[in-house]
Amino acid sequence: MNAAVCTRGELTVREVPAPRPGPGQILLDVARAGICGSDLHARVHADHLADMSATVGYTDAPRSEDEVVFGHEICGEVVEYGAGTHRRWSPGSLVVAMPMIRNGRTPYILGTSKHVTGAYAEQIVVQESFTFDVPNGMPAQHAVLTEPMAVGWHAVRKSRITRKQTAYVIGCGPVGLAVIGMLKAAGVRTIIASDLSPARRDLAGRLGADVVVDPRTADPFESSPHPPKLSTIPEFLNLGFDAMEKLRRIPRTPWWLAFRAMHGLRLGDSRPVVFECVGVPGMIDSILGSAPLMSTVVVAGACLEPDTFHPSRAIGKEIDVLFSVGYDPGEFRDTLHMLADGTVDPSPLVTGTVGLHGVEAAFSALGDPERHAKILIDPRSDAVAP
Structure with a gap:
């Protein structure tokens, strides 16, 4: 399959081995992938990010010399199931997924891994338990925003x-x-x-x-x-003076209880x-x-x-x-449904879409905040400019 591969800060589109779903996993055809600001940073600061990740015990973050396929904002269509799955959706169903899979007891973060492929590709493997069907006929270009909105x-x-x-x-x-x-x-x-x-x-x-x-x-x-x-420390101190003067005018009043209550209310x-x-x-x-x-x-x-x-x-x-970082599965699911039912309209965020051969131009365009907010990747598109 084709994918946009980054190594030593260079982005190139080339053929890579197609992923296969393992136990508990699903293979998707990527419908849309979002370009995140963290991808822009990872392209040029991979070694620094890898060093920081290692301090919290995640050692799979790629270094500059590694080949990585970015993409952790994922929306795709179900193609094939791995062993031990519940096969919740029929082939062709549109789904979104949290960007994590697990092989055995080893977790990987999609798009920031040396060993698994992110969503800047024609296909991606996701974890069935972290996958959610897209409700209400919401289009892929909106559903893919579930991850950043979460x-x-x-x-x-x-x-x-x-x-x-x-x-x-x-x-x-x-x-x-x-x-x-x-x-x-x-x-x-x-x-x-x-x-x-x-x-x-x-x-x-x-x-x-x-x-x-x-x-x-x-x-x-x-x-x-x-x-x-x-607004100021003197105002805060005067509040205390005023409160104490009023409270202590009342004989035998347990005035300290008022401060206990105020401390709880903050x-x-x-x-x-x-x-x-x-x-x-x-x-x-x-x-x-x-x-x-x-x-x-x-x-x-x-x-x-x-x-x-x-x-x-x-x-x-x-x-x-x-x-604050990330989200939990419940927040991810709730965000998806807020987008689908119109509680949140994500459409103003999307300012461009490119195919895989347009990823390099999209990264450059995102450096100008007056031009773009969120650029999406459609692997089936021939667009080379956002």
Whole structure:
């Protein structure tokens, strides 16, 4: 079969051995594959990514001299089943799959593996237990966005944001746009988005951001129609003074119970939630310096370089910092159905489609945020330019 193979930073289309489904696996004809920003990074920073992966026990990440077929955003048609499968779908059924398979007890991440092929190919093997049928006649070009949108859904769920809290999304690339779409689906009433790119700001608005700002001309944290109740340390301290003066006027009142309750509530729905979706050095520290008191910061942007920040900024403001990656099978399934039933419209994200021979041009085009957000690969297409 044909596949787009990367080695030493070069992308070439050539014939590779066709994969065969093993126990518990399904062979798919790839209908669409999505190009992710992590693929762009892996092309030129493979050795660094391999070193980082090894620190968490994943040793199958390719190095620059290895041959790898990228592609972890997968939608395809069922062709053949391996042994021990339940054969849930008839041949030709359109499905999406999480990008993981297992041979014996050894797991592999599709698209970032030296030993298994990703979705930049005519065919791919996926795990039946991690495969889901596409409902409601949803087209492949939308179904394939399940994977990147699930990343956004996981970040939203991890934040535990409520509808009344204000969300700030810093960076409106594919991850930030997915977060915005999923915040809207969750019913969050106020979403502030910030990005340098006019095209990305436009997409942020189309996906549900209520306020969109250019950080060069406006501070996103000062752009909310519902500003935080506490903005400075003196305001916070004065709240304590005022509360104690009122509580201690009442004789024999167990005033400390009020503080226990307040500690449990942590100001409830007034706490801002900030999603860092840029992933460049210095961004976390910048957000810690600018975010309101008692914010929750969810780091969803993948910074691939060493970074530093000032813990005292987070400590002084009592900011919670969380890190988010991936999704679980339930989140993946729920995302698929939100796309299929129209709760989330992913169509603004898709800005181009190419065949395998257009992958090189697509990688170049994605370097310009004014031109493209998400480019898909259709292995049956002859298109060489997005």
